[in-house]
Amino acid sequence: xxxxxxxxxxxxxxxxxxxxxxxxxxxxxxxxxxxxxxxxxxxxxxxxxxxxxxxxxxxxxxxxxxxxxxxxxxxxxxxxxxxxxxxxxxxxxxxxxxxxxxxxxxxxxxxxxxxxxxxxxxxxxxxxxxxxxxxxxxxxxxxxxxxxxxxxxxxxxxxxxxxxxxxxxxxxxxxxxxxxxxxxxxxxxxxxxxxxxxxxxxxxxxxxxxxxxxxxxxxxxxxxxxxxxxxxxxxxxxxxxxxxxxxxxxxxxxxxxxxxxxxxxxxxxxxxxxxxxxxxxxxxxxxxxxxxxxxxxxxxxxxxxxxxxxxxxxxxxxxxxxxxxxxxxxxxxxxxxxxxxxxxxxxxxxxxxxxxxxxxxxxxxxxxxxxxxxxxxxxxxxxxxxxxxxxxxxxxxxxxxxxxxxxxxxxxxxxxxxxxxxxxxxxxxxxxxxxxxxxxxxxxxxxxxxxxxxxxxxxxxxxxxxxxxxxxxxxxxxxxxxxxxxxxxxxxxxxxxxxxxxxxxxxxxxxxxxxxxxxxxxxxxxxxxxxxxxxxxxxxxxxxxxxxxxx
Ligand SMILES: [Zn+2]
Ligand SMILES: [Zn+2]
Numbered sequence: 001x002x003x004x005x006x007x008x009x010x011x012x013x014x015x016x017x018x019x020x021x022x023x024x025x026x027x028x029x030x031x032x033x034x035x036x037x038x039x040x041x042x043x044x045x046x047x048x049x050x051x052x053x054x055x056x057x058x059x060x061x062x063x064x065x066x067x068x069x070x071x072x073x074x075x076x077x078x079x080x081x082x083x084x085x086x087x088x089x090x091x092x093x094x095x096x097x098x099x100x101x102x103x104x105x106x107x108x109x110x111x112x113x114x115x116x117x118x119x120x121x122x123x124x125x126x127x128x129x130x131x132x133x134x135x136x137x138x139x140x141x142x143x144x145x146x147x148x149x150x151x152x153x154x155x156x157x158x159x160x161x162x163x164x165x166x167x168x169x170x171x172x173x174x175x176x177x178x179x180x181x182x183x184x185x186x187x188x189x190x191x192x193x194x195x196x197x198x199x200x201x202x203x204x205x206x207x208x209x210x211x212x213x214x215x216x217x218x219x220x221x222x223x224x225x226x227x228x229x230x231x232x233x234x235x236x237x238x239x240x241x242x243x244x245x246x247x248x249x250x251x252x253x254x255x256x257x258x259x260x261x262x263x264x265x266x267x268x269x270x271x272x273x274x275x276x277x278x279x280x281x282x283x284x285x286x287x288x289x290x291x292x293x294x295x296x297x298x299x300x301x302x303x304x305x306x307x308x309x310x311x312x313x314x315x316x317x318x319x320x321x322x323x324x325x326x327x328x329x330x331x332x333x334x335x336x337x338x339x340x341x342x343x344x345x346x347x348x349x350x351x352x353x354x355x356x357x358x359x360x361x362x363x364x365x366x367x368x369x370x371x372x373x374x375x376x377x378x379x380x381x382x383x384x385x386x387x388x389x390x391x392x393x394x395x396x397x398x399x400x401x402x403x404x405x406x407x408x409x410x411x412x413x414x415x416x417x418x419x420x421x422x423x424x425x426x427x428x429x430x431x432x433x434x435x436x437x438x439x440x441x442x443x444x445x446x447x448x449x450x451x452x453x454x455x456x457x458x459x460x461x462x463x464x465x466x467x468x469x470x471x472x473x474x475x476x477x478x479x480x481x482x483x484x485x486x487x488x489x490x491x492x493x494x495x496x497x498x499x500x501x502x503x504x505x506x507x508x509x510x511x512x513x514x515x516x517x518x519x520x521x522x523x524x525x526x527x528x529x530x531x532x533x534x535x536x537x538x539x540x541x542x543x544x545x546x547x548x549x550x551x
Contacts, residue, residue: 065194067344069175069186074347078306078356079103082112089233091240092251092389093433095291095365099391107306107370110356111363119236121297123155123272123381125216130158130207135280137191138198143326143339149205155274155381158207162276162379165204169277172197181357184377185303188278189342206279206376212244212270213263218297218381219244241363243270243295243385250431253388256422264413270385275302275376282340283319283373285312286366288412289395290386294364299380301357305343309369311351318349332409340373358382368395388419390439404485411481415490418477420447421524424532434539441536448529451491454505455520458494461508464517466497475523482507491529495519 081103087094088111103109130153133146153161173190177183190197219242236242240249247254247268257268267287277300286292296302307315319334319341320327326339333339343353357377358364366372388396396416403410423430424444427437459465478488482504489504498516503509510518524532 065173065190065196067186067189067194067342069173069177071344071347072182072185075305075343075353075355078108078110078304078354079106080110080112080356083114085114085116088114088117088241090250091246091293091387092249092436095387095389096251096391096435098365099367104367104370105308105310106354107308108304108354108356108364108366108372110304110358111365113241113361113363116234117236117239117241117361119239119242120220121218122220123216123218123297126154126156128215129154130215130274131210132158132205132207132274134203134205135278136201136203137188137278137280138193138201140192140280140282140338140340141323143323143330143333143336145336145338152205153207158205158274158276159379161205162274166277166378172200181301181303181377184277188303188375189344191278192340193342202278204276204278204280206276206281207272207274208279208281209271210273212272212383215272217244217270217272218383241295243293243383246293246385246387251389251433251436253390253392253419253423255430256419256426267386267413270383273380273382273384275299275378275380275382277378278375280340280375281373282337283315283371284334284337285369285371286386287399288414288416289368289392289399290388291368291392292366292384292386294358294366294382294384296358296360296362297381297383298360300376300378301359302374302376302380302382303355303357304364304372304374305353305355306366306370306372307346307351307353309367312369312371314349314351315346315371318345318351331407335410343373368392369398390436390443393420393439393443400487403487408485411486411488415477415488417447417490418488420444421490421532424536427536437536437539438541441539444536445533445540447491448533451505451529452526455492455522455526457508458505458518458520462518463515465520466517467520467522469525470521470523483510490523492520492522495521 081098083094087097098104098109129151132149132152134149135146136144152158171183171187173183173186175183175186177186191200191202220237221242221244222237233239238245240246246252247257249255254268257263263269267290316334319339322341322345323333323339326333330336343355346353356364360380393416396412400412400416403412420440420443423440427440432440477490480489480493480502481487482489482493483501484503484507487504489502492505493502494505494507494510495502495518496510496513496516497519498513499511501511505520
């Protein structure tokens with residue numbers, strides 16, 4: 001249960017045959033059991049009568065760093081897509097195309113923007129103090145919460161601090177690397193996980209997840225970009241790839257937000273990020289497995305690592321094995337985004353890992369359910385936002401099911417049925433391609449059928465059920481929280497008349513009260529749900545009923 005460099009040290013120290021034998025056994029046990037070697041930060045004690053022999057510390061040469069620099073070559077380069085001027089207009093149409101081309105299999109894609117895209121850097125909140133997180137690199141494998149430094153620096157002061165840090169930083173690992181990024185990469189992971197370097201307690205600051213509505217955006221904007229505005233692709237103020245506009249773009253599910261003024265910060269309006277050398281974002285998937293899109297305005301590159309969406313479960317298994325003790329204390333730790341892991345641990349477990357360096361002017365799109373992580377190579381300014389397309393909807397359902405399966409350590413920040421229903425109600429006023437309307441109609445059908453099934457199960461499972469309407473159709477989507485899974489039931493929920501416990505209908509029973517009446521609250525009646533279905537039927541392909549082999 002120890003890393004190879006420590007083992008090497010022990011081997012060097014071992015001078016007596018008996019000791020040598022012990023260490024040899026440890027090494028062979030390590031080789032046999034990869035799972036054990038993953039838990040590389042656990043301490044080992046060798047039991048045996050000779051283990052107390054060395055009381056005097058012996059001066060030994062420092063062991064080498066734990067990772068072979070060559071291993072990093074096993075991380076593959078992320079594909080880059082260079083959209084034409086024509087393609088670089090409608091983000092959702094482009095993303096659908098990328099999905100169909102199979103780019104989602106890499107987890108992320110990097111977009112090199114056309115030469116015509118040249119948004120003027122427009123950050124104008126120079127006087128605003130940023131909120132930064134202090135990141136102690138060696139603690140990134142301990143899952144500790146970041147200390148917040150509220151109102152620390154203005155952007156200019158942050159840049160000066162970041163530049164100073166970089167100027168004075170002396171690398172510890174002195175291998176020959178092909179370029180600066182590879183050298184930084186090696187150094188970064190050594191600072192994070194190498195027992196030798198962790199003595200140094202290097203710490204950096206990251207001004208991350210700052211809502212642009214409060215801290216300002218760096219995109220040019222006239223703050224009028226509503227979906228009713230005239231689109232002008234030659235003007236970056238109104239361009240849909242301006243992240244302030246992207247969620248009002250054609251085929252975006254969040255188009256409904258603007259009209260309802262139901263902004264969700266970081267999800268529907270961007271967040272801004274000020275990074276510095278080694279400023280880190282730990283491994284995470286997006287809330288509700290949404291897409292995210294990240295743009296770098298200026299500064300030093302940012303290294304991204306990502307894995308394919310279908311490797312999420314494998315990732316979860318490996319990281320739990322590695323930090324076994326931590327997970328037994330904090331089972332929901334992955335949702336805090338404070339824990340990292342060297343991508344080589346994934347490579348060694350045959351999970352494909354991709355990396356790229358994002359430079360100014362480039363976008364990174366993360367696909368639903370894809371784990372990603374990374375760090376910066378110096379001062380930089382980025383902006384990011386979540387986006388939702390119709391092909392994401394099934395992932396939202398999957399995310400909620402996963403949150404429940406994992407043990408309810410997280411709930412989605414909104415019920416996706418709310419987003420769906422708003423789109424259903426407003427579909428004729430939204431800018432949707434025919435494809436999107438077809439998807440909308442199909443997804444709605446699935447949700448309607450499932451909802452009616454749940455209602456029927458409730459009616460059949462309890463002796464006394466009273467159906468009630470929501471007090472108001474406009475009851476906010478997050479007004480009711482399920483007391484079993486913490487999610488927001490949207491279409492309906494059940495409640496016990498005796499104890500008042502409220503839960504989603506899929507839990508079937510609200511509580512264990514005997515003979516109490518169950519109240520079934522419905523936001524829409526069955527008839528209303530069916531009527532929406534009628535309105536959408538026009539988009540569904542006309543099929544002759546029940547013919548096999550047809551979609
Ligand atoms: Zn629930
Ligand atoms: Zn009850």
